[in-house]
Amino acid sequence: MKQKEFTSRLIHVVGEEGVILNPAEQEFYVNDWLGKAHGRTVAVVRPRNTAEVSAVMRLCHQSQTPVVPQGGNTGMSGGATPDMSGAQVVLSLNRMKRIHEVDPVNNTLTADAGVILAEIQQAARAVDRYFPLSLGAEGSCTIGGNLATNAGGTGVLRYGNTRDLTLGLEVVLPDGRIWNGLRGLRKDNTGYDLKDLFIGSEGSLGIITGVVLKLFAAPAGRVSAWVGAKELTSVVTLLNRLQAACGPRLSAFEMMSESSLALVTRHLDGHFSPLNQAYPYYALIELADTNLNGLQEMLQEALTSAIDDGLIDDCVVAMNEAQSVSMWRLREGISMAQVKAGKAVKHDIALPISSLATFVKEADQIVMNGFPDLPIINFGHIGDGNLHYNVLVPLDISPSLYKETTAELNKRIHDLVTQFNGSISAEHGVGTLRRDELKRYKSSVEMDLMNAIKRAIDPNQIMNPGKLL
Structure with missing residues (x-):
């Protein structure tokens, strides 16, 4: 099928307003927000509903045109960017923005995949319910993209990843067939749990078009505290203590190293440490x-006991919402501070919580031995074992040296992660960033199983080619 005929048929399916052919207008869709992944596309297609997605996929299946699904384009691993061939279609779901139902009795919310995460949160609040998925990009990322990457965020400790927050899905398959699994059930033993195939598949098996999410009772409020400690082992022990003392009330437990905090206070105005000492x-x-x-x-008593026992050295409990917000701004400011300070070689890794302190000690030694002049920016969702173990390189580093340094650091850090039975991608996904490393760290059996699933569902290999596998 010639390109002109193909684009004409796309327009027939979704209308002229649903197809972007002008390269200048395609810029947002063919470049990732980090400025690292770049591509070209034959067309950006923006369907309004599942029927239109189905029709687009039937056309792409018939013409064997590769498709790159895209939500808010806020990913960290290049998973939503087309390649440079100009032969791939970008299928954006940013016009599929309907919230179909909010059920406060069943505690579920049914929505299109293109709904912004913050709008999901707001719809839950409107009926005095709570949707706990929360991350830095929540004002622009879509729930479909969150599902495709099994997003984590700050609430995983208490509520789990996006996978744990999902009851049902609607998916358009590579050949255009629609699987309607939009069931708000917490028990359903009628065969394979198909939704789990698509959650975290990064658009490589089909296009998630709808979702049924779990809602929770709305918290009456929160209490936050900032703690200082000399050892990471003490921080991990404190986590265990608070889990025992506070149970499910413990909703977040984040860690920052001193170098991470110093980076934020140095590069971002209006950010100050809550403690007088480093x-x-x-x-x-x-x-x-x-x-x-x-x-x-409850929190003050637990922290006072930890200080009395010599477990931690200092702490401050937020006395109002403004103080709590100020603490969270320090944690959330690390990414921006890194951008201002240099180029970060990032490692989004997961480890058994019991191994965190030992891993960090060994990883620090590896970096200091091989790259003694590069600062380590270590922070993360320690409550679920997810570290963002980053190494900062100068802004003016040459592209060739940056590439060489990144490859060597990745190998050394990820080899160590594997020794600790961890994962090289905790919440950002694989995309193109970790695709080539996957074969090194996954067993041949795991790779065979994933490739077999891919061939069975997408035999023409048109779904997000070059990503994940």
């Missing part, structure tokens, strides 16, 4: 509950 490690802790009575006292 410590090698900090923890940002949050309790939340539907009943605020005694919540602050």
